[in-house]
Amino acid sequence: MALQRELKKKQPFESLEQEAVLNLLRTGDRVQLEFARLFRRHGLFPAQYNILRILRGEGKRLPILEIAGRLLTQVPGITGLIDRLERAGLVARQRCDEDRRVIYVSITEAASQLLAELDEPVAQLHHQLLGHLSSAELKELNRLLEKARQPLTTDET
Amino acid sequence: MALQRELKKKQPFESLEQEAVLNLLRTGDRVQLEFARLFRRHGLFPAQYNILRILRGEGKRLPILEIAGRLLTQVPGITGLIDRLERAGLVARQRCDEDRRVIYVSITEAASQLLAELDEPVAQLHHQLLGHLSSAELKELNRLLEKARQPLTTDET
DNA sequence: TGCATATAATTTACACGTAAACTATATAAA
């Protein structure tokens, strides 16, 4: 079994569930690593890219905690993330006038350009990583992953 | 589409590959988070648990870099990991006499007990997370994940 | 009004991941 060999595991898996969990974690890790390398070549970390993508997709400024919510990031970490993006000139903070507790974050022109540069390489990497699966296989993989996530998505934790 | 809704994405996915990559990353993250919580309740972090599992599975002491290799961890990080495990009394370092550059790491009795305590909860969590998939679905998921990883596992990066 | 409670965001502390530079030991070749 491929995974067992990869892990140099001596014992076989105790259950199909265990094997699938390890497969999932390992595959996710590897994919994430490839994207991390791509982003780093452009001076970004994955979390930073994700924040910029959220802001571009939304098309307008968003409160900090709204961004954190979509990243599924714990709240405290978001502050430093926005700090570093702001220092890099990729986002700007603006305090809300109606509710002065809220701080809006908006994407800068520099960040829009950086994202545009990345669009093609990102699409290529998607294809490079999974292009060897057929359409039917990709659809089935998507179905299984979404089904796998069902017990987790009900309570958004 | 479930994932698109979860991400509050406004545009549909550009490709099946993109959707599968995001699905994979998201599902892997969620699963990892559940295990992290379980481990934390027992005073461990995922990386620490993984190291202890490798040592138990091997049944004997291992050189530090051999452990790092199996974790796919970059070399530098392993030092601190072993440091903290040693401080917690869960592993011991022993310098090799034949080659004094090599440092062996072995698991302690305390760690063996801790792992034994965790075996049942870990198996339960595997089942809780993926038990709602049929055997056929789990097998297919495993097949697809291993196929997905094929372009990555050839060169062990 | 005044106080309790809730919410937005930050700070602090610590574990982990990764790149680059470094130390110590081993091995091979001049």
Added chain:
DNA sequence: TTTATATAGTTTACGTGTAAATTATATGCA
């Protein structure tokens, strides 16, 4: 033997993830 090269492991620096405590502002209710 001496020098060059390779390998095992550590250190440092920085970005990220998470928990607990803190600050500032809003809101609900007496």
